[in-house]
Amino acid sequence: MRWPPRSGVLRAKQRANLSFFIFIIFFVVFGMIMFTELLRVDLRGLPMKSHYDSQSWDTRTESGVEAEPPPPAHAPQDAVWQPVAGTRFKFLVYSAFAEKRTVAAIRIIATTKTRVADRVVCRLWMPNNTTYTLKAKVKAIRENWSMKYSATFVLCLLRDSGLRPDDTVGASVAVVTAAMPNQPPTNLLVVRSTDPKPGIEGTLHVCVKPLHYSYSSHDWFIEWFELNRLLGVSHFYLYNDSLSASVSCLLRDYRRDGLVTLLPWTTRPFNNQVDIRTENQFAAFNDCLYRSMPAAGWLLLIDIDELALPRRERTLGALLAAVRASYRAPAKPPSALLFRNAFFYRMWEDDKDAPYPLHTSLKTRRRAQPQGLKNRSKYAVRPQDAVELGNHFIWEMMPGAIATGIPTERALLHHYRKACEFGGSSCLTNPSTVDRTAHRWADELHTRVTAMTKRHAFKCSHTDRTYNQSSYKTRLDQNRP
Structure with a gap:
């Protein structure tokens, strides 16, 4: 029995639709895999809200076992250029100050890539040995003449940490790459106060x-x-x-x-x-x-x-x-x-x-x-x-x-x-x-x-x-x- 010509056309369309459906499913699955990987990397930059006893992702090893953040490599310093290890581009930090006028943060004077700088996070050690990991905002200082590197502000944001800027004075802060937030820091700065002393109006x-x-x-x-x-x-x-x-x-x-x-x-x-x-x-x-x-x-x-x-x-x-x-x-x-x-x-x-x-x-x-x-x-x-x-x-x-x-x-x-x-x-x-x-x-x-x-x-x-x-x-x- 011969099929009418119309039936052959329908079967061809069905095969084409099936191929297109399989093609779409493939890209959906591939996209979900890529999105999951990107989300996993991006989580490394989120602030760790809790202390050493936290179950935050940032404090776990790859095996899932709880691990304390690494201790500072040396005593905190001020007014010394120190490197941030593991970044793609040169990244150095110099000094740190409590900032409470524009945003609740620690303001770090740094130097790094003017555009598309490396993502970093801040590790903060309080005097009582409590540790926080803070999200960081890297902002090039505007007068950079469009050169490759620029003087830069790194703002270690205190939101979600429960800390006030005044609480951080005297603490130690380090900048670490967001790609490897648990590596030992290669820099450590003491946080300085910015509160004006009495009687300085005319100085x-x-x-x-x-x-x-x-x-x-x-x-x-x-x-x-x-x-x-x-x-x-x-x-x-x-x-x-x-x-x-x-x-x-x-x-x-x-x-x-x-x-x-x-x-x-x-x-x-x-x-x-x-x-x-x-x-x-x-x-x-x-x-x-x-x-x-x-x-x-x-x-x-x-x-x-x-x-x-x-x-x-x-x-x-x-x-x-x-x-x-x-x-x-x-x-x-x-x-x-x-x-x-x-x-x-x-x-x-x-x-x-x-x-x-x-x-x-x-x-x-x-x-x-x-x-x-x-x-x-x-x-x-x-x-x-x-x-x-x-x-x-x-x-x-x-x-x-x-x-x-x-x-x-x-x-x-x-x-x-x-x-x-x-x-x-x-x-x-x-x-x-x-x-x-x-x-x-x-x-x-x-x-x-x-x-x-x-x-x-x-x-x-x-x-x-x-x-x-x-x-x-x-x-x-x-x-x-």
Whole structure:
């Protein structure tokens, strides 16, 4: 019996439908397997809510037997670059601070890949030996110039842990790769407090980017340091990549007087200016921000060749207070004040009317037109009102906090630059003017520089630092910053 042609067509369609069904089932099963594997890996990054007696997945070995998290490899440290082992890309951590303003967390200053960084978790050891594993958020600091590596915040999130940020002060925290959360940590940081101490409202501290290339401008450093002290600065945070013997000796003396916090710094293993921006300075700025919070009412960020000089008041503290006081309710006083930059090129002639052979007395010619705000400007900021610092402005402030520029008739950033900012000498043809604002402090500064130079000449036997006008002028010419 022959089947009608229509029956053959139906059988062919049935076979095609069956093949398509089998094909769909295969991909559904394959997808479920892949989803299960991804979910299993992703669970490694979840916070462990319980302690050593937890039945959390994070505390089990592959055989399912309960295992305690590995103990720290060494005592907790502060202000030391330490590696995170097992990551695909370079990952180092430097310092840790309790954070309770933006989120309940431990904020870690780190350096790693700018984009698509390795996933990590935080392991926290409390003083009573209780251990927590916390979910971590890795956030590149925004001023990274799109280089491969960036200064970075690692936020160890305390939600679901039952801990408050204040509880973590003095505890030890490590960053470990989420791919192997139970491996022994290769870093351990002590968590520092960020609570402001009483009576710091008017205090002014200075933060400077890392000193490098065996920084050796000894005479200028004394002048810069002493003029800042005359301006009301009570403490300095410096980061030491490399210093000359004379400047190292000088800083030892200032540290004994309690005026300087000198912190070790290095760009290794990152290739400076290739992998990462200038000496990883944005990590230093933000470490300085959080480190200074307990003691500084104001934090001034300037370079070693810059001075922020008020044009009416004698001190920066008086200037900052006066500017804030000029804001009447309901206007809110600013929490950050920006100083516009003016270049005092060192190639220009010395001032014939300089009262002393001080750099700030001799170099009084500057570009007539200061640069605009956020273009080479520097700033003073109330640390408790800032979240993320940049070089020339603040990237993020607390909600409601504002930054504003200081009028040039009130203050100016004196930038004693060695060369034109774009190379060559074309900048010298720009209109210029003589600005002797620095002469207002010349008498006191001369006295201080004389005394400090003699003091350090006596203590630093490797060089003669006897101060007189001719010898100081000669060294100034030879060793300007």
